[in-house]
Amino acid sequence: MSQLSTRHLLGIKDLTKEDIQLILTTASNFKEVINRPIKKVPSLRDITIANVFFENSTRTKLSFELAEKRLSADVVNFSSSNSSVKKGESLVDTVNNILSMKVDMVVMRHSSPGAPHFLSRNVKANIVNAGDGTHEHPTQALLDSFSIQEKLGDVAGKKVAIIGDILHSRVALSNIFCLQKLGAEVMVCGPITLLPKYVESLGVKVELDVRKALEWCDVANVLRIQLERQQIKYFPSTREYSLYYGIDKALLDSLNKEIVVMHPGPINRGVELNSDVADSDQSIILNQVENGVAVRMAVLYLLAGAKN
Amino acid sequence: MPLRQKMLRKGNNLYIYDQILLMQKRLVLDQEEIDIILKRFCHQLIENHDDFENTVLLGLQPRGPIFLDKIVEKLQEISGTKVASGYLDATFHRDDFRRRDFPLKANETKINFLIEGKKVILVDDVLYKGRSVRAAMDAMIAFGRPQKVELLVLVDRKLTRDYPIMPDYFGVRVNTLDTQYVMVEWEDKGFEKDAIWITEKVAE
Numbered sequence: 448m449s450q451l452s453t454r455h456l457l458g459i460k461d462l463t464k465e466d467i468q469l470i471l472t473t474a475s476n477f478k479e480v481i482n483r484p485i486k487k488v489p490s491l492r493d494i495t496i497a498n499v500f501f502e503n504s505t506r507t508k509l510s511f512e513l514a515e516k517r518l519s520a521d522v523v524n525f526s527s528s529n530s531s532v533k534k535g536e537s538l539v540d541t542v543n544n545i546l547s548m549k550v551d552m553v554v555m556r557h558s559s560p561g562a563p564h565f566l567s568r569n570v571k572a573n574i575v576n577a578g579d580g581t582h583e584h585p586t587q588a589l590l591d592s593f594s595i596q597e598k599l600g601d602v603a604g605k606k607v608a609i610i611g612d613i614l615h616s617r618v619a620l621s622n623i624f625c626l627q628k629l630g631a632e633v634m635v636c637g638p639i640t641l642l643p644k645y646v647e648s649l650g651v652k653v654e655l656d657v658r659k660a661l662e663w664c665d666v667a668n669v670l671r672i673q674l675e676r677q678q679i680k681y682f683p684s685t686r687e688y689s690l691y692y693g694i695d696k697a698l699l700d701s702l703n704k705e706i707v708v709m710h711p712g713p714i715n716r717g718v719e720l721n722s723d724v725a726d727s728d729q730s731i732i733l734n735q736v737e738n739g740v741a742v743r744m745a746v747l748y749l750l751a752g753a754k755n
Numbered sequence: 756m757p758l759r760q761k762m763l764r765k766g767n768n769l770y771i772y773d774q775i776l777l778m779q780k781r782l783v784l785d786q787e788e789i790d791i792i793l794k795r796f797c798h799q800l801i802e803n804h805d806d807f808e809n810t811v812l813l814g815l816q817p818r819g820p821i822f823l824d825k826i827v828e829k830l831q832e833i834s835g836t837k838v839a840s841g842y843l844d845a846t847f848h849r850d851d852f853r854r855r856d857f858p859l860k861a862n863e864t865k866i867n868f869l870i871e872g873k874k875v876i877l878v879d880d881v882l883y884k885g886r887s888v889r890a891a892m893d894a895m896i897a898f899g900r901p902q903k904v905e906l907l908v909l910v911d912r913k914l915t916r917d918y919p920i921m922p923d924y925f926g927v928r929v930n931t932l933d934t935q936y937v938m939v940e941w942e943d944k945g946f947e948k949d950a951i952w953i954t955e956k957v958a959e
Contacts, residue, residue, distance in 0.1 A: 449860035469860075476861040480847065484869065485897035488847035518847075748847070752858025 451749050455567045455574040458583035459624035467628055471593050473745035474738070481517060481740055491520035494751050496552045497545045500577070501527040504556055506712050506736065507577050507586070511554050514743035520751075523550065538562065539569050546572055552751060555579075573750045581615050581676065587711050588621035590742040592629055594735045595666055598707055603630030608660040610636045610692065611670030611719050614643050615677065618670060618711045623649055636660035637692065640681040641672075657692050661702055668709045669694060669719050685718050695721035699729060707731055783910070784927055784951040786942070792926040796907060797829045799924055800876070807838045809902070810874040815891050816844040816862035819879040821941055822909055826878060841866035843877075845890035864894075871899030876923075880939045882908040885920035910937050910951060929953065 451466050459467070480488055496515050500508055508524075515522045525545065536544075542553060554575045555563050560582035567574045578584040596602050607626050613619045613635045626633050627650060634652040635642060647653055654660040661667055672688060682688050699706070708720070708730045716722050725732060784792070804810040807830075814823030820842045827840050846861040877891055888906060895901070911925040915933055931937060936954050940946035 450857040473861060476844070476846075476863070479864050480897075483897045484899065487897075489893070490847045490852050493853070749858055752852060752855075 450752070454750065455563070455576075456585050456746055456750060457563050457567060457574065457576050459585045459588050459621045459628070460583070462585075462628070464628045467589065467592070467625060470589055470742065470745050470749060471596060473749060474589075474593050474742040475597075477517075477744040477748070478738065478741040480744075481737075487517050487519060489519045490748055491515070491518040491751055494551045495521040495523065495549060496554060496747070497523045497525060497550045498577075499525045499542065499545065499553055499555045501555070501557045501562075502578070504577070506739070507556065507584075510736070510739040511575075511577060511586075511743050514740050514747060515554075517740070518744055518747060520552075520747070523548075538566065542566055542570055546570055552747065575746060575750065578617055580617065581620075582617050583621045583624075584617040584711075585621050585625075586739070586743050586746060587618050588625035589746070590735055590739045591618075591622055591668060591709060591711070592625050593738050593742050594709065594731055595631075595707070597734070597738065598731055599665065602626060605631045605666060606634070606664045607631050607666045607668060608634045608636055608654070608664035609668045609670065610657060610660060610694070612641045612672045613637050613646065613670070614641045614681075615673040616670050618668075622668060623651055627651075634660055634663060638682050638688070657694065658698065661694070661698065661706060664706055666707045666709060667694070668711070670711065671713060671715055672718060685715075689718050693717070693719060693721060694724055696723040696727065699724060699727075705729060709735060712736070779955055780938075781953045782950060783929060783937070783953055786949040789909070789926070789949045789951070792909065793825060793829055794833075796826060796924055796926070797833050800826075800830065800907075801834055804874065804876075806834075807836055809872070810838065810876065811868060811870060812838055812840040812876045812878055813843045813866070813870075813891075813895065814840065815877060815879040815887060816842055816846075816864070818881075818939065819843075819877075821944065822880050822939075823878040826907075839868055841868070843891055843894055845887060845894040848890040848893040850886060850890065866898055869899040870895065870901045872902050873899075874903045874905070875901040876905045876907055878907050880908065881910045881912065881937045882906070882920070882922055882925070883912050883915055883937075885916045885918035888920050889918050909939070912937060927951075 452463055453461055498508060498511055512522055550572060552573045554577050556577040558580050560580035562579050563574050563576040576583060576585055592602050599605055609619050609622055623633050634654055635646055636654040636657055639655060708724055710720055710732050714720055714725055724730060812823055814820035823840055827838055831837050842865045844862040844864045846859050905923040907924040908922045909926040911922050911928045912931045913928050914930055931953055934956050936956055938952045938954055940950045942949050
């Protein structure tokens with residue numbers, strides 16, 4: 448099969464295993480493309496893509512924009528901070544206005560969970576979710592799986608621990624779905640206050656002790672503490688968090704095996720991850736960023752490819 | 756789903772023809788003839804490119820590489836030199852993106868050298884509309900500006916061209932219609948013998 452089962456990429460939950468595999472295979476083709484002397488292909492020449500970001504982003508926005516430009520798409524950027532949203536325009540109105548300027552695809556980040564789903568029911572363009580609140584961040588999960596596959600050969604059968612602020616993390620949820628669909632075992636680890644209730648019902652192991660989690664896993668995906676989403680105090684101080692859940696070289700060296708360390712960025716150095724780990728050979732953080740462009744190219748290519 | 760659609764969609768219509776029932780097949784080349792052509796190609800290439808010092812061969816995905824490997828092997832047998840070669844996939848450069856029902860699945864591009872200033876020989880099994888070759892030339896430019904580009908094909912379908920593209924070397928030239936397929940079978944790909952057939956597409 449060379450087609451996705453869906454017109455939009457709203458979340459990993461809606462994708463089949465075959466969809467994910469198709470995206471990962473196509474991404475490896477694009478990874479070769481972005482390592483050529485000339486990194487651009489003309490595939491999306493006649494397509495216009497709007498990047499609509501209602502929430503701050505550095506990596507994802509840059510990565511999407513690069514992916515779009517390397518596919519030769521025309522790109523328009525929108526961020527809510529300097530727009531009419533401030534004057535009270537609704538989401539559908541904003542996007543419909545953008546679409547009436549003949550835009551084919553919308554890449555959207557929004558602070559409300561479900562915003563891209565709502566949009567996909569109300570507008571005609573293909574929607575790509577670039578993160579919706581604490582819900583899903585599908586392209587991040589896809590690039591994480593791609594990076595694991597690249598480093599370890601396969602995702603199936605691997606043990607992946609997701610460590611940190613699971614409660615506020617869209618990366619965690621998308622990763623859980625994606626890794627499970629590809630046949631990996633998943634564990635979540637963090638302070639009990641930052642683990643969602645009933646998280647076991649997703650079929651993941653739960654661990655409170657970071658050392659035990661690291662001893663169990665092949666890959667540790669370390670997440671950032673999202674202070675901006677925390678209205679109340681979930682732990683006494685970042686200093687204390689770092690003491691109990693921070694990962695440093697000494698901790699990794701004391702394990703009986705060498706594990707792979709990932710982080711979706713931005714890193715709070717010295718809080719969840721120490722510099723001696725983030726910059727070590729075990730870390731594939733910068734590979735994740737490189738792969739992000741290839742994976743996003745694959746997603747846009749596959750979504751744009753079908754005749755509507 | 757009608758059979759023909761299924762075949763077009765898979766994009767490798769040459770290999771799944773055996774799903775078609777009771778169809779006329781006409782043999783164009785048998786194993787012996789293909790072997791003679793292969794040797795002829797090698798001698799022609801040696802004549803034009805001497806020791807291949809500044810020449811590289813690129814097989815066009817998905818089926819060009821099979822034939823390319825045979826040429827490279829034969830050339831080494833005859834002249835003792837290992838010619839630089841690679842595989843080129845032009846999926847992202849095709850002109851029918853969004854005009855098909857499905858995006859085409861890409862294949863691997865494997866080129867470990869720059870083609871800047873080199874003589875490039877593009878290798879494919881069948882030349883049909885010339886559109887893949889156009890896309891391939893477009894894709895090729897991403898690896899540098901070649902000094903000269905040549906095209907080598909095993910079968911040239913001379914009546915079906917959409918673009919002004921002609922091969923520099925061809926094994927056999929056939930008169931075929933759009934309603935026909937040219938099928939290339941290789942023994943090392945699980946077929947009984949190396950052979951090339953012309954067959955009718957099934958009507959929908």
